[in-house]
Amino acid sequence: MSERRTAADAARNNGRPADPAAPLVRVRALMRHFSLDRRHRVKAVDGVDLDIPKGTALGLVGESGSGKTTLGRCLLRLIDPSDGSIEFEGRELTDLGARDMRALRSRMQMVFQDPLGSLDPRQRVFSIVEEPLLLLTDADREERRRRVVEMIGHVRLSEAHLERYPHQLSGGQQQRVGIARALVTRPELCVLDEPTSALDWPVRAEILELLASLRVGFGLSYLVISHDLAAVRRVCDRIAVMYMGRIVEEGPTQALFARPAHPYTTALLSARLEPEVGARAARRRLGGDVPSPVAPPSGCRLHPRCPIAVEDCRRVPQELLPIAADHRVACMRVTGDDAIDWPPDWQPGGDLKLTDAREETGG
Numbered sequence: 313m314s315e316r317r318t319a320a321d322a323a324r325n326n327g328r329p330a331d332p333a334a335p336l337v338r339v340r341a342l343m344r345h346f347s348l349d350r351r352h353r354v355k356a357v358d359g360v361d362l363d364i365p366k367g368t369a370l371g372l373v374g375e376s377g378s379g380k381t382t383l384g385r386c387l388l389r390l391i392d393p394s395d396g397s398i399e400f401e402g403r404e405l406t407d408l409g410a411r412d413m414r415a416l417r418s419r420m421q422m423v424f425q426d427p428l429g430s431l432d433p434r435q436r437v438f439s440i441v442e443e444p445l446l447l448l449t450d451a452d453r454e455e456r457r458r459r460v461v462e463m464i465g466h467v468r469l470s471e472a473h474l475e476r477y478p479h480q481l482s483g484g485q486q487q488r489v490g491i492a493r494a495l496v497t498r499p500e501l502c503v504l505d506e507p508t509s510a511l512d513w514p515v516r517a518e519i520l521e522l523l524a525s526l527r528v529g530f531g532l533s534y535l536v537i538s539h540d541l542a543a544v545r546r547v548c549d550r551i552a553v554m555y556m557g558r559i560v561e562e563g564p565t566q567a568l569f570a571r572p573a574h575p576y577t578t579a580l581l582s583a584r585l586e587p588e589v590g591a592r593a594a595r596r597r598l599g600g601d602v603p604s605p606v607a608p609p610s611g612c613r614l615h616p617r618c619p620i621a622v623e624d625c626r627r628v629p630q631e632l633l634p635i636a637a638d639h640r641v642a643c644m645r646v647t648g649d650d651a652i653d654w655p656p657d658w659q660p661g662g663d664l665k666l667t668d669a670r671e672e673t674g675g
């Protein structure tokens with residue numbers, strides 16, 4: 313804890329001018345704990361480091377409850393972190409007051425999972441998309457109209473849609489409106505929290521394709537939060553895998569799909585991508601349930617579920633360390649490209665919790 317504070321304080325106090333080579337977003341030692349009562353806290357985000365270079369898309373994947381949404385919300389300061397540092401273009405966000413933060417809001421926006429729930433049912437699409445321009449910019453009425461019309465075209469809807477109410481649109485159209493609203497101020501960063509998981513195929517594929525082309529067209533950076541690995545693979549250059557509040561693996565999308573290194577990533581991929589992983593890897597699942605985030609396991613948090621855990625895993629917390637130039641893993645048994653000796657009798661003893669409550673209830 314004291315080490316983490318030192319890292320965060322160092323990042324805050326450097327006072328250096330913005331570095332043009334700095335990543336758009338730089339997160340260090342980030343924590344967000346929720347107090348349940350006087351004695352119990354959920355460590356939703358518990359010491360996360362990550363970078364999002366300008367113009368790139370980072371996918372954040374993991375089981376439900378691993379802390380992805382909390383991390384995304386902290387990043388935009390929709391909730392305040394408990395500790396740690398978040399820099400946007402080299403500028404520390406956690407120290408900014410409400411006024412300075414408002415000035416930055418137009419440059420960082422969010423798309424939510426539930427398109428209908430995130431759109432005001434009493435407003436027409438025009439007002440919904442116009443709202444961030446009203447709140448966050450000085451654009452006059454004519455300029456706002458011009459920008460709303462332009463943006464609705466970019467998300468491949470027509471001007472006729474601007475007069476409708478959200479309930480008069482399909483799920484895919486509602487999410488296009490959510491994307492238009494997020495991008496109308498032309499932000500540099502967009503956090504997309506499960507942007508397609510409420511949608512059916514092929515609408516899901518259309519929205520992914522739209523997100524990929526908007527990113528290139530506008531030179532955007534994305535943080536794409538998802539349990540849907542196919543979605544992040546389509547849109548993201550890099551992937552970070554989160555488990556119980558921490559990143560356990562981070563690397564280029566291609567490398568991570570071709571050679572998942574951490575046991576948790578291996579299980580996550582084989583749970584969803586069995587046909588693609590094919591004969592190369594047997595179906596690998598983790599035993600047991602996700603432990604309570606109020607009392608996370610000691611040492612490596614995966615140890616009660618990990619098929620290759622050794623005694624030290626109970627004691628020694630794992631840091632993200634490089635296994636290749638651009639690929640980091642938090643596992644003492646993974647130190648390079650050497651294949652892991654998976655136990656031949658590794659059987660699924662439990663299941664990964666990949667969906668969230670909304671999807672499970674079909675809502």
Ligand SMILES: Nc1ncnc2c1ncn2[C@@H]1O[C@H](COP(=O)(O)OP(=O)(O)O)[C@@H](O)[C@H]1O
Binds near residue numbers: 347379381
């Ligand atoms: N406002 C809150 N109060 C208490 N616990 C919370 C709150 N928000 C999230 N949590 C808890 O933090 C953990 C991480 O949640 P979340 O960030 O939503 O995970 P994910 O998006 O990966 O499913 C979960 O255990 C969740 O119950």
Ligand code: SF4
Binds near residue numbers: 622
């Ligand atoms: S450190 Fe140990 S328990 Fe954690 S993932 Fe590696 S082998 Fe498994």
Ligand SMILES: [Mg+2]
Binds near residue numbers: 380381382668
């Ligand atoms: Mg979530």
